[in-house]
Amino acid sequence: MTCEEVIAHLSSYLDHEMDAALAAEMQEHIAQCRNCRVVLDTTQRLIVLLHDEGRHIIPMGERSALFDRLQQAFLNRPPASDSNTTV
Amino acid sequence: MPGLTIDLTIYDDEEALLAGLRRREPDACACLIKRFAPLVYAQALRLLGDADEAEGALQQTFIKACDKLDTYEGRSGLGSWLYRIATNEALMLLRQRSPRVAIDHVADTIQADEIPQHLTPWTLDPAAAALNSELRATLEQALMTLPETLRIVFVLRDLQGLSTEETAAMLGLGESAVKVRLHRARLRLRELLSTYMQEH
Ligand SMILES: [Zn+2]
Numbered sequence: 001m002t003c004e005e006v007i008a009h010l011s012s013y014l015d016h017e018m019d020a021a022l023a024a025e026m027q028e029h030i031a032q033c034r035n036c037r038v039v040l041d042t043t044q045r046l047i048v049l050l051h052d053e054g055r056h057i058i059p060m061g062e063r064s065a066l067f068d069r070l071q072q073a074f075l076n077r078p079p080a081s082d083s084n085t086t087v
Numbered sequence: 088m089p090g091l092t093i094d095l096t097i098y099d100d101e102e103a104l105l106a107g108l109r110r111r112e113p114d115a116c117a118c119l120i121k122r123f124a125p126l127v128y129a130q131a132l133r134l135l136g137d138a139d140e141a142e143g144a145l146q147q148t149f150i151k152a153c154d155k156l157d158t159y160e161g162r163s164g165l166g167s168w169l170y171r172i173a174t175n176e177a178l179m180l181l182r183q184r185s186p187r188v189a190i191d192h193v194a195d196t197i198q199a200d201e202i203p204q205h206l207t208p209w210t211l212d213p214a215a216a217a218l219n220s221e222l223r224a225t226l227e228q229a230l231m232t233l234p235e236t237l238r239i240v241f242v243l244r245d246l247q248g249l250s251t252e253e254t255a256a257m258l259g260l261g262e263s264a265v266k267v268r269l270h271r272a273r274l275r276l277r278e279l280l281s282t283y284m285q286e287h
Contacts, residue, residue, distance in 0.1 A: 011270035054246035058129040074116040077153040
């Protein structure tokens, strides 16, 4: 396997979407190639970082008017039909 | 101001909150907004890259959620349900914004400029640095420099945690296209963050 091939398959490898034979070839290359090892390691760290970031709240600033509008939209919605209240 | 100072512990769990929403209790409504609006907004902003549009998507999300509340079956959890509505709203805005650049218009191979250039190990451990606000800002900024077609796939897969299959269905793409785009987005972000990671 060449470095280019390793790079091209990196995400499939990290996401465990790769068959065992190909993964073994990857491991063999990575064990011997410092550059590919760095790219693998840093990509893996990136994914960990992003996983946390996905749960991070971006400040909305002064948005009380928006909260009020959202609340009005909810409270003013038309009444549900009584025949259809089951979950 | 009403709604913003509400006690979030009035409702024991999501089921109680949902029952309150169905009874149209103002407290339930305020509680839902306070709990989920900032997260939904963050997700819309990452997809859209524009604060005003993200606000619009947020508003539409809650209006749609009202309409659908009586048919919501509670299987996926309120948060995921709202996320899904918000994602669809954001995707609709994206399609309106650039109707000629279809969401599936992208080369499905690794580009020459995506071959890794930074080959130095990161000294900063992201797990330990997760609360670093400077890193966080760098990351959000890097995200916005990704081409839209890569960013959307990336936000749904790596940030929102949807599966390849779910992402493909949501975007009307093949699963292999989703995989390639995710990979390209990761390689680009890795390059963009490498400089920071080596300097800190
Ligand atoms: Zn190599």
